[in-house]
Amino acid sequence: MKAWMFNGVGSPIDLAEVPDPTPGPGEVVVDLKAAGLCHTDVGITDGTMAEILGFTPIILGHEAAGIVSAVGDGVENVSIGDRVAVSAMGDGKSGVLGQKNIGVGRHGAYAEKTLAPASEIIPLPETVPFEQAAAATDAGMTSYHAVFVRGGLKPGTRVGIIGLGGLGMTAARLAVLGGGEVYAAEINPRVHAAGIERGVKQVVDDVKELAAFELDLIVDFAGFGTTTAGAIEVVNSGGRVVQVGLGRAEATINTHLLTMKEVELRGSIGGTPADTVEVLKFISSGDLAISTQSIGFTEIRSGLEQLARGDVGGKRLVALFD
Template sequence: MGIQRCRVADRACRCPRSHPGHGEVVVDLAAAGLCHTDVGITDGTMAEILGFTPIILGHEAAGIVSAVGDGVDNVSVGKRVAVSAMGDGKSGVLGQKNIGVGRHGAYAEKTLAPASEIIALPDEVPFEQAAAATDAGMTSYHAVFVRGGLRPGTKVGIIGLGGLGMTAARLAVLGGGEVYAAEINPRVHAAGIERGVKQVVGDVKELAEFELDLIVDFAGFGTTTAGAIEVVNNGGRVVQVGLGRSEATINTHLLTMKEVELRGSIGGTPADTVEVLKFISSGDLTISTKSIGFADIGSGLEQLARSEVGGQRLVALFD
């Protein structure tokens, strides 16, 4: 494929090999989701997570297998697949060789991936939903069910009804939770109610009246973290996902006296993505997406940076 212009950084990037090695798969991309992580990479605040530069970004990928290498027996040419955004799901982001972070990503015609990262798609799942599921879906599921430990009947608070928070709220409802949310933008409150949230308030501290066992913070502006610790039940759990600020001042007296558990959550595992795809396939979950063209990826990331997307996930569809 030679040299391809990197759509995001506007630098010449060498495209990945179009032929697979042992244990590798080539995927012809049909959809690539846009993520705020890529905004952080391009503005420099998260550039340290990259394995090398220049690099083709994009870690939410779905498409059709066009070639398989020796030793691959879990997928064949022509199959509809997604690529795990978190690799093996065991090493987090830093130090990984994940798609769009440690190797060339989905803002290209093709991507090369280990067969172990390939996830088969149910026929009922469109490519744009599959791409969004690999990150927005996976991250939300992992925070709510794995780190949050949601069980049927759990009273849950979701802070921030953006792309992740909206998906997490719906997943919590599907998991049998009694779900409430705090969101400063009143224009998205109705969308939360449509997804099964019982009530949406404008400020974290207004969640106190609902006596919540679990709060998942998808905003992460410091005050939201501190507010969650203040309003969660005694013995409750707060899961931190959002990184609106890199530091927070919290009331350690309340943390201790209430025996609140504070957990971080980032990404997830291929197994989490599979669970999300099951919800989508059943028709119970639709991740809110907005389709754009491949040429619009750069402007789409600029929209994300300006917080102009609301509760939707931008997904680039390939011709």
């Protein structure tokens, strides 16, 4: 089969011919129909996140959807021909980006086929396109987990979303669907209208302008330090700030405000298969469509380069396979 192989920092991914995977006990092979491109893979290829890999050379890609083509011994919950997605965060028990996950600790989705434990297989409703399913396994899951699990959003919550990129735009829509009163801060005015179309009541340019909306929850998908500090400054007393974005590795925050306002600051990474299932329900109902841009399998390398340049404009790149 054809696969995009990452050989190590300092070299781009290369298209190679590799053996088809064969399922062992408890495993399945998925013929891929769609693979989402994630900025995490940009960090791996440029060296800033390469330490998370289990080995190299490796096939990257952790957002996978397709059709099961083979099953190993002992597999009872998955059958050949099933439309499925593969959990980007394993079986959900580790809670963090683990070394066994697809595209991190084993070969991933930038290939014609991938191998996965049956425990990581998520059934797809017929109404969910493969392109949306692939994006749901990471962009959708991460957004849902940050807003509902770590953020604790309930109907009526006044919530601010910082950054209307691929994750933030999805999170904003999910927060609206969850009954939140949603506002956003985004420095790029070209995507403000898209936020309003998804139910955001108002989009401002700067985090500190969110103070006018008396927010109980702010989810920061930018993470540039100043955004974290700004969120602590403007959130209501007793409010919660959830940090997702990692635009900068460190932030200087006002601990006086953090303490005196009794603000809760939480980190959020990834999610669980259960989070992905909830996202797929929203997609299946027609209430949610993750903003995506389709590319071909042969364009995966150039797609990662596009991501690195920041030329995506709030959409999730998804490679569709013939």
